[in-house]
Amino acid sequence: MAASEAKTTIDLPVQGMTCASCVARVERALDALPGVLETSVNLATERATVGFRPGSVSRDELVAAVRGAGYDVIDVAAGAAQTGTDPLEFEAQARRRQYLRLRAKVIVGAAVSTIVLAGSMHHLLPFLPDVLSNGWLLWALATPVQFWVGGQFYRGAVAAARHRTATMDTLVAMGASAAYLYSAMGVLFPSFFASHGLGEPMYFDSAALIITLILVGKLLEARAKGQTGAAVRRLIGLQPRTARVLRDGAEVDLPIAEVRSGDLLRVRPGEKIPMDGVVEEGGSAVDESLLTGEPMPVDKGPRDEVIGATLNTSGSFTMRATRVGSETALAQIVRLVQQAQGSRPPIARTADVIAAYFVPAVMAVAAVTFVAWLLLGPDPALNYALLNAIAVLVIACPCALGLATPTAVMVGTGKGAENGVLFRDGAALETAHRLNAVVLDKTGTITEGRPTVAEVVALEGSAEREAQVLRLAAAVERGSEHPVGEAIVRGAAERGLALPEAVAFAASPGGGVRGEVGGQVVVVGSERFLDERGIAVTGAGGPAVLRDRAATLAAGGATVVAVAVDGRPAGLIAVADRIKESSPAAIARLAGLGLETIMITGDAEEAARSIARRSGIANVTARVLPEHKAAEIAALQAAGKRVAMVGDGINDAPALAQADVGIAIGTGADVAIEAADVTLVSGDLAGVPTAIELSRRTMRTIRQNLFWAFAYNVALIPLAAGVFYPAFGILLDPIYAAAAMGLSSVTVVSNSLRLRRFRPRPAHRYGP
Numbered sequence: 001m002a003a004s005e006a007k008t009t010i011d012l013p014v015q016g017m018t019c020a021s022c023v024a025r026v027e028r029a030l031d032a033l034p035g036v037l038e039t040s041v042n043l044a045t046e047r048a049t050v051g052f053r054p055g056s057v058s059r060d061e062l063v064a065a066v067r068g069a070g071y072d073v074i075d076v077a078a079g080a081a082q083t084g085t086d087p088l089e090f091e092a093q094a095r096r097r098q099y100l101r102l103r104a105k106v107i108v109g110a111a112v113s114t115i116v117l118a119g120s121m122h123h124l125l126p127f128l129p130d131v132l133s134n135g136w137l138l139w140a141l142a143t144p145v146q147f148w149v150g151g152q153f154y155r156g157a158v159a160a161a162r163h164r165t166a167t168m169d170t171l172v173a174m175g176a177s178a179a180y181l182y183s184a185m186g187v188l189f190p191s192f193f194a195s196h197g198l199g200e201p202m203y204f205d206s207a208a209l210i211i212t213l214i215l216v217g218k219l220l221e222a223r224a225k226g227q228t229g230a231a232v233r234r235l236i237g238l239q240p241r242t243a244r245v246l247r248d249g250a251e252v253d254l255p256i257a258e259v260r261s262g263d264l265l266r267v268r269p270g271e272k273i274p275m276d277g278v279v280e281e282g283g284s285a286v287d288e289s290l291l292t293g294e295p296m297p298v299d300k301g302p303r304d305e306v307i308g309a310t311l312n313t314s315g316s317f318t319m320r321a322t323r324v325g326s327e328t329a330l331a332q333i334v335r336l337v338q339q340a341q342g343s344r345p346p347i348a349r350t351a352d353v354i355a356a357y358f359v360p361a362v363m364a365v366a367a368v369t370f371v372a373w374l375l376l377g378p379d380p381a382l383n384y385a386l387l388n389a390i391a392v393l394v395i396a397c398p399c400a401l402g403l404a405t406p407t408a409v410m411v412g413t414g415k416g417a418e419n420g421v422l423f424r425d426g427a428a429l430e431t432a433h434r435l436n437a438v439v440l441d442k443t444g445t446i447t448e449g450r451p452t453v454a455e456v457v458a459l460e461g462s463a464e465r466e467a468q469v470l471r472l473a474a475a476v477e478r479g480s481e482h483p484v485g486e487a488i489v490r491g492a493a494e495r496g497l498a499l500p501e502a503v504a505f506a507a508s509p510g511g512g513v514r515g516e517v518g519g520q521v522v523v524v525g526s527e528r529f530l531d532e533r534g535i536a537v538t539g540a541g542g543p544a545v546l547r548d549r550a551a552t553l554a555a556g557g558a559t560v561v562a563v564a565v566d567g568r569p570a571g572l573i574a575v576a577d578r579i580k581e582s583s584p585a586a587i588a589r590l591a592g593l594g595l596e597t598i599m600i601t602g603d604a605e606e607a608a609r610s611i612a613r614r615s616g617i618a619n620v621t622a623r624v625l626p627e628h629k630a631a632e633i634a635a636l637q638a639a640g641k642r643v644a645m646v647g648d649g650i651n652d653a654p655a656l657a658q659a660d661v662g663i664a665i666g667t668g669a670d671v672a673i674e675a676a677d678v679t680l681v682s683g684d685l686a687g688v689p690t691a692i693e694l695s696r697r698t699m700r701t702i703r704q705n706l707f708w709a710f711a712y713n714v715a716l717i718p719l720a721a722g723v724f725y726p727a728f729g730i731l732l733d734p735i736y737a738a739a740a741m742g743l744s745s746v747t748v749v750s751n752s753l754r755l756r757r758f759r760p761r762p763a764h765r766y767g768p
Helices: 020-031 059-068 076-083 087-120 135-149 151-162 168-188 190-195 204-228 230-238 329-342 348-376 381-395 399-418 426-434 442-446 463-477 483-494 527-531 544-555 583-592 605-615 626-638 650-658 687-721 734-757
Strands: 008-015 036-042 047-052 242-247 250-255 264-267 276-282 284-287 298-300 317-323 421-423 437-441 452-458 502-508 512-517 520-525 559-565 568-576 596-600 619-621 643-647 661-665 678-680
Touching: 008 059, 008 087, 020 036, 020 047, 020 059, 020 151, 020 168, 020 348, 020 399, 047 059, 076 087, 087 135, 087 204, 135 151, 135 168, 135 204, 151 168, 168 190, 168 204, 168 348, 168 381, 204 381, 204 734, 230 329, 329 399, 329 421, 329 426, 348 381, 348 399, 348 687, 381 687, 381 734, 399 421, 399 426, 399 687, 399 734, 421 426, 421 687, 426 661, 426 687, 437 442, 437 626, 437 650, 442 596, 442 605, 442 643, 452 463, 452 483, 452 544, 463 483, 463 502, 463 512, 463 520, 463 559, 463 568, 483 559, 483 568, 520 527, 527 559, 544 559, 544 568, 544 605, 583 596, 583 605, 583 687, 596 605, 596 626, 605 619, 626 643, 626 650, 643 650, 643 687, 650 661, 661 687, 678 687, 687 734
Parallel strands: 437 596, 437 643, 596 619, 643 661, 661 678
Antiparallel strands: 008 047, 036 047, 242 250, 242 264, 264 317, 276 317, 284 298, 421 678, 452 568, 502 512, 512 520, 520 559, 559 568
16 A cells, blocks of 8 residues: 555454454455455454545445455444443443353353263263163254354354355364264164164264363453453543533533533542643642553643543642543553554464465365275274364364464553553564664653753853843744754743844754844854854854863763854853653663664764763764654664664654654653654653563564464374374374363463563663
8 A cells, every 4th residue: 555545444343253264254355345455353352454545435335244254243333322332331341242142152061061971971870860871862952052052153164165265163063063963863873873883873972062162262262362452441441431520610520521622620639630631720740650651740730731541649720621532642542552452463474374274274184084094994984084083173273373463462562551652553563573773862762852051151251141142042043943942942031031033034954043133143053054154153163262162061961052143153052951860771771682772863973972871872873964864774774773763753753664663752642653663652761672572572472372373283183183093092082172172272362461461671680
């Protein structure tokens, strides 16, 4: 898809998928619709995410395609409207009802199958009533298990056959039906079986237990999958249900859905802030840790922003709502996490390719097993042939294969959200584990991003002249959006300087500004910026007093801005940006992970190296214009590096997009940063090593899951086929095959759930 092509995205909650083959069939059905650009179907979240050209296809057509493939779609919008619930809550309730139906079937299947098993083992349990071993009774008991308890397998198998494909449902239905029908024939024609030396072929217990045990595995799997989505449910649960709105001088408690942007709200101590807004009156300390990961409460006063769902710890204040509904930071975070959990990393294609050939291959192996035992097996050969073929069909069901990747992605991205790290999608989660270099922007990333005026130096040295230099510089910088310019304007305001109007303002990104103040031409910027205009202030040829002082300030880490008036040097302003307290430890963690760190900045070499030295960074690239940052990233990639770019400004967007992984420093409410693959909600650099470490842990878990899913089938299919019988006399009963198949899926999901114990390691836990 072209990067500029318009795209609308819709999520469809899908029911009835059981394995990777189901995922592939739903994707094919959706991709076949005109206008569909991309489709991602996730087995763990049971969700299809479809991107399509606006107006090319309707939701009803997408739903019809899914249903035509043999699956169902939960109509969340209509259901929520009818029940008066939130769409996410309605979907959760629908999933819960599905789980309860499955549990009821498991209970019935377990009870009936136990009776059938006991009746089939009458020779080992002679104390049981003889009637329990009656073939007609066993047939009657096994039938509801076969077609009601196991009905979903037959429906899935029929739908797959209609589309000329085969899935896990096909294998289960074939295996259970073979045992059931063979046993039914034995009840109907006992003399035929007896005359051919086949005994009494009563395998109703196998048929019933195969279905029941597989459903037990599905029940445990569903329960475990529910835990993988716990992060989203916790995020949604943070949102308070009501807000105290000021209306006509009175406080009225209203549902969150009825609050509008611009409403005034009262927030009392101990209450959650209802939504994003700005403090109007009062103040308090707000605990934002649940959203940003910042452990200490943040003081808030008039004009400060507050984030919805954070906790007001102490004082009472009035706030004005600015973002409501889907615009709030919490809603954006939930949407980003759901998007990431519903996506699939590139490694998932391995399972997709294998699943496309796996089920037909298993059916072929089962056929070969049947024929081999029928021709070469001991008497009764037909019984052996049937049971071993059934065991192959049942044990090879690719449930674990389909769950190996999505469950780990769900838990990994959810755990990232809990730590203030938002992955855009599964591809970002996968790519991050391959990184070997991290490029860090300086201002706002390593440093606080709020520089202040540290010193003003005038050529003539007097306090009056220094004030004049600051006043003129601030007058022209008032039209600038650069952090250094804003610091100069704030510095003038803090000193009580009245700023005259500037005209003919012009700015050069990454260089400086120019304007006319009271008839004087004022130029403010870097040494290079002024040198290009033939004005020597801090560079070679400039006044010694300014040149020497600039060198000293730059060596101390300050950004030195030169000021010229009417083409002559007037002075300089030193602007300092404090290093974030967490930056040195975060950079040490990156080194501990084996990553090379590089600082890139437009600042002068001396200032950049001072910040880098105090932060623990050895490699520095200074004097880089914003438009050249992407080129620096590309150069590193050309040298064989897999690069992450960490930045916070709009001018970092090209570099973020160029990097293998773009990591954006968020600032509380501002979490939807389009150019980035990863967003750090808190603005804390510590999130970078956390993201990389979590990516490595998640990918290791995915590889473990895929290994065990493949190894399980490779190891047990030969056992089920009876390959070891001639040498060791070992056969695998279909009942045990069903139990083992269910256990494999639970094992994969449980292994993914171990990621919930992930904790970022502190710097001292890494190597030297």
